[in-house]
Amino acid sequence: MLTGTIAPNAARFNVSARSPESGILGDANCGGFFAAAMRKAGFDRLIILGRAEKPSYLLLEDGKISVLPAEGLWGMKIIEAQDQLKVRHGAGTTSAVIGPPGEKLVRMAAIMTGKKNAAGRGGMGAVMGSKNLKAIAARGGETIEVAQKDALRALRVKQQNDLKNSRVVQVLGKVGTPLLYEVSNRLGAIRTRNSQDNFFEDTLNAEEIEKFSDKMLACTSCVVHCRHRNTLGGEGPEYSTIGLLGANIGIASMEQVITLNNLVNDLGLDASSIGTIIGWAMELYQRGLIGDDLTGGPLRWGDYETVYALIEDIAYRRGFGDKLAESTQAARFFPPEARDYLIAVKNLPQSDPHDVRYFxxxxxxxxxxxxxxxxxxxxxxxxxxxxxxxxxxxxxxxxxxxxxxxxxxxxxxxxxxxxxxxxxxxxxxxxxxxxxxxxxxxxxxxxxx
Ligand code: SF4
Incomplete structure (x- = not known):
């Protein structure tokens, strides 16, 4: 309701559909700049039914909607696809797109906007892919009407001041959500090696990101600026990515975690699900429940090169990656006891790095x-x-x-x-x-x- 107005941090949109990952009603919520752009293009909500005959995208502009061919866009990764839409429709175009995993119906595929903002949970990217829908691009300058403009402006000023004086907002604006890693780790509450341990290296503490961060970024109308711009070509990581693509799979190098973070974002994958699913597969391999005949080679904790290649294989559904692309439903390829090591509820992998046995x-x-x-x-x-x-x-x-x-x-x-x-x-x-x-x-x- 407030998205795109001057209300503080009113930046978000929500995508709902039956989740290909859980099989039940799913939804994913996302920040960035797309939600405000969509409203300024004249649309508060979209209901997308059916499937286009050929790969397509939607252009929302000044209250009008067009279905356009996605020739030349299909197959592109996240940043490239958004850049291409700017070339086609002007620099003021903002879009929400899917990458190759969404096109290939990977059950952990996200819808992305910008370099990192993700409608990540539940495989909503695969829902777009199933509709042959590569992107939704928005442009336009419509005013978002509010009933009491002056009252909203006064509230914005007050809330902005209150928020800026809040200690937690100040810390979030400096180090972002990674601040939670050290606190949780000290309590012995970080999912480590698929929750076989609950404590990991302090090389993933928030201050380690500073070596790779040159700016804090914000979403529309945000007064916090909690998102790192990293010097390795992307944005982030968040606490959840540090936990799940770090401690949960045994990777202790912040540089490697940030590189994996940038990889999953540019492919268009849910970092939480993919970190949980790879950690699960690693434990199955460690316990001998799956072997090289299925994985194609060793799958060991902390093996960065293997993880990097496996993420790409999941995205493009190659080899063992094609099995893991099924997320929790990959259990059907494994022995029955494999489910005992899967950290999920209702078939959705756990998103938070907290070891909930503590909390x-x-x-x-x-x-x-x-x-x-x-x-x-x-x-x-x-x-x-x-x-x-x-x-x-x-x-x-x-x-x-x-x-x-x-x-x-x-x-x-x-x-x-x-x-x-x-x-x-x-x-x-x-x-x-x-x-x-x-x-x-x-x-x-x-x-x-
Ligand atoms: S930058 Fe961070 S705090 Fe600000 S709106 Fe985006 S997610 Fe929220």
Missing amino acids: KGFALGIAVASRGADHLRNRPTLEVFKLPDEVRAKIYGRANDPDPTGYKDKGLIIAWGDDIFAVTDSLGICKFVTRGFNSPHLLGYEEFC
Whole structure:
């Protein structure tokens, strides 16, 4: 509802479809600049039915919609495809695109905009691919009407000041979500080698990114700027990518993690699912449940070159990569006990690097999240920071047990998170500025109203 207006961090769009990864209703939420561009092109929402006969893309412009042939675009990776759309329709064109994995119906394929922003969860890129839809490009300068302009402007100024004075916003603007890695690692709560361990190297701490980061970037109307521009040609990584393409598969070099991050983003894959699925395959190999006859060669923890090649093989459905491209459904190629080592709920691989055996609130959250094992439905991040009792009571509306390893009051916290994140997603506001996600001082129902 607020996307593209001057409301703080109102940058997001949502994609919903039956998920090819889980088989149930899926959706993915994404920041960047596309959502505002789509509204300025005159469209609040699109319902896409059926399938084009040939590879195509949609152009949204000044309230009109055209279906155009994707000749010359099909097969391109994410950055190249967006650049090509700018060449065709002008530098002011912003687009959401799929890469080769979406075209080849890889169940972990994402829809991407910019170098890194991903509607990543649930294989929404494969849904676009199944419709022969390579991209949605938007351009136009329509004004987004709001009922009370002056009131919204005054609120924006106030909220911007409040947010800038928030300690957590200041830290996010400096190091981004990777700040969570060190905190969780110290607690012994980082998924490591497919959760066989819960502690990994400190070479993946946030300060290591500084060597490869030359700027912090923002989405539309963002006051935080939480996204790194890295000097290896991409953006990120986030905490989830560091955990899942680092500790979870045994890679301790930040440079290698950033390179893998850039690779999955430019191919158009969900970094969370792919890190979980590769970690699963590595443990199956370690335990002898799968062998070289299936994998085509050794699959060892921390083997960067093999992981790099395997990600490309998944994207293009080659060799063993073709099997893993099925995500959790690859279990049908493995012995029955392989499922015992799969970290997933409702057939969706777990997205968060937290080892939820430590955080009981997180464990409940991913167990009940509607789209499967996912932290963005109800993530109780504040569990990590151990806040004073009175602050917790103020957030959740009544006193509650602060012990992240205990079971008491976790239902209250998760239900509270589920409600406020549903509101945030509906408004199109980034969760990072939502009360309860990172800080008790950020936006809540009162501000949303
Ligand atoms: S806080 Fe980060 S993810 Fe959220 S709108 Fe800003 S840059 Fe985008």
